[in-house]
Amino acid sequence: MGEVATDMYTQDGTVDMKGNPAVKKGTGNWRACPYILANECCERLAYYGMSTNLVNYMKTRLGMESAVAANNVTNWSGTCYITPLIGAFFADAYMGRYWTIASFMIIYIFGLALLTMASSVKGLVPSCTDGTCHPTDSQKAVVFVALYLIALGTGGIKPCVSSFGADQFDENDASEKKSKSSFFNWFYFSINIGALVASSVLVYVQMHVGWGWGFGVPAVVMAIAVVSFFFGTPLYRHQKPGGSPITRVAQVLVAAVRKWNVPVPKDDGSSLHETLDKESGIEGSRKLEHTEQFRFLDKAAVVTNAEDETIGSSSSWRLCTVTQVEELKAVVRLLPIWASGIMFATVYGQMSTMFVLQGNTLDAHMGPHFSIPSASLSIFDTLSVIVWVPVYDRLIVPAVRSVTGRPRGFTQLQRMGIGLAVSVFSMLAAGALEVVRLRAIARHGLYGDKDIVPISIFWQVPQYFIIGAAEIFTFVGQLEFFYDQAPDAMRSMCSALSLTTVALGSYLSTVLVTIVTKITTRNGNVGWIPDNLNRGHLDYFFWLLAALSVANFAVYLVIASWYKYKKTADYTDADKGDRTHDH
Structure with a gap:
């Protein structure tokens, strides 16, 4: 009976929407991936459709010189690759990947909607005479607020979608583990399908139909991405957030420095501190085996005589587990x-x-x-x-x-x-x-x-x-x-x-x-x-x-x-x- 129960549920700690152990047959695997891949394809189509020609928008509509426009686009693009650290922190520490993606997608849509309005609504569109546009400071401000809302939105999606898709495959199941490797190939494929449509169709729309349509289409596509993502909700498997990873890293460093003069036992790590139950003590995380590299850090898990008596109540700033x-x-x-x-x-x-x-x-x-x-x-x-x-x-x-x-x-x-x-x-x-x-x-x-x-x-x-x-x-x-x-x-x-x-x-x-x-x-x-x-x-x-x-x-x-x-x-x-x- 125990074996049947084991085969029935995933073994990598994933849970369903209600927090119960995920049932293999009803959740995850390839059945959950079309919604995630469609979401990524639409999101990348929206992103590249809006960003590929952005430098021309800044030159023609915002009246910027080439160097200034290029620097503004570069700075914004760089921000889009830094904000993922913010989204990833919230996902791992508190919200989980599903709710992080869901929340930041809403911010993303607000940014795209605002950018569409800035390029199509009277009063927000700069006045142009003889091919030269004269934007006011407030009109420029609306564009930049929209762009940095998009940068923040993409920060919650970029680092989480690939990981969330991979979460749908139990790596303790041989066939699912093989599929997980294949998933990353098709994930990158969906990114490039989105990029292909953006760099051909949407750039043409922007140059020959107008910026309102050129930014409006990505906004609509992003709305489709949101619908696609939520549509697959009953099928998803979730990894529980494990609390602040920065705090756990800091605890190991502080504990190791505090015990800099304490020798590390010369064994296989069996005498170092670890939780006795099956779980690691970190929510949603399995135990990790001890390794020999970076032995100085092992000092954080050495149990001293003073800690031996109070091991249950010892602070993590003094004594960490092997897994940590x-x-x-x-x-x-x-x-x-x-x-x-x-x-x-x-x-x-x-x-x-x-x-x-x-x-x-x-x-x-x-x-x-x-x-x-x-x-x-x-x-x-x-x-x-x-x-x-x-x-x-x-x-x-x-x-x-x-x-x-x-x-x-x-x-x-x-x-x-x-x-x-x-x-x-x-x-x-x-x-x-x-x-x-x-x-x-x-x-x-x-x-x-x-x-x-x-x-x-x-x-x-x-x-x-x-x-x-x-x-x-x-x-x-x-x-x-x-x-x-x-x-x-x-x-x-x-x-x-x-x-x-x-x-x-x-x-x-x-x-x-x-x-x-x-x-x-x-x-x-x-x-x-x-x-x-x-x-x-x-x-x-x-x-x-x-x-x-x-x-x-x-x-x-x-x-x-x-x-x-x-x-x-x-x-x-x-x-x-x-x-x-x-x-």
Whole structure:
């Protein structure tokens, strides 16, 4: 009878809407995912539909100069990758992922509705004469309030939706665990379907129909996302929030420092403090096994003679459990892997900067009457992702699985490493095209600022396509890795942490461009990246990024060989098999 009950309920601590143990047959798994994936697709469509052309809105409607408009968009975009830390904290600590997504989606809709009104309601729309608009300070203020409401709204959705979707699969069930890995592939696929529609259809609407419709459609789409999400409510499984993760981390550090001179017993950790019952003492979190790394932190769980008598009432600021200590160790172990993703995000960021500048100098004609904007070529990155997801999920994983015997095919670390290696080739492809371009310039004497080089812009497609392939390995691998290796009660926070690599990658790109420009323009030299690229050496910049990517990959190999996968106290034989050859 006990076995039947065990098979009936999930074993990873998930509960249903009423807080009861989740029944396997009636909740979660793929049956709950269409609502979550549809929500993500619509949310990303709304986000990219509104943000892709935002710089043009600020220039034409808000009368800003190019540099000011670009900085405003960059600052706002950076904020959209920092606010997930706020949403993730609320999700893990107090609200749970479901209620965090639900609450922040409402804020998001208010922001989109306000932006739509600012671009369509009389009195909020700036007056324009002879193609020049003259917005008042209050009209600008409405736009920025709307944008930062959207930034706050996306902060509660970005770090939670992927984790909430993964929560629908019980990792203690072999078949569901395999499906969880597949879920992350299709999650990223749904993001790119939304981005594809946004960068093609919605940008056209904004440029040819009007900004009111251009922002109104994303608002309607976001409303559909909300309806989709709530529609699946009876099917969802929920992880209970575990209280403030920041407090628990601080308690371990304080307790360890307080006992800096207390020796750690030389055993397998069995003498360290842990709760005696089955639960870890942290709501919604399983116990974690003791590990040997970072032994200084183990001091927080050492029971001294003074604490031995009052162990039941001892403060967590003096004595922590092994699971609490291992939570912090798990996060510390993630940080080097996280840092290795910043260089990849820098390469990824070139699509919206250097690739566009390179494309501006190439022949953009498609036939006699149509030319493609260089910024629109990023659609080939999106198409690459859409092609690679089913190829990876349906062909590559089964093929590799038959060789390695692992359910996922590659380990998560291997998958991310392959993406880092592939990204090098996108920089090599961009550099090679630049060499060809510079030779054509020398051959034809096209050194003028406005001169177009007689090379089709479509020769840029390979560098976009290669980045799309690299994303499937590294970005999707990161999504899965940070969810899987994060402590149960800190999954949203760790997902938010992985998102910050995109923001930091953009900042690193800015720093590199600034340093390169300063060094290469000494003594009156033109430099690698002048305003007139026909007189520059953009190929050197691409070689630099390729070299840095190779160095980053080499460091990553060292980090990956050092990394130890998380073990819960109840991890299964299947887990053991998956971890015997982790690297």
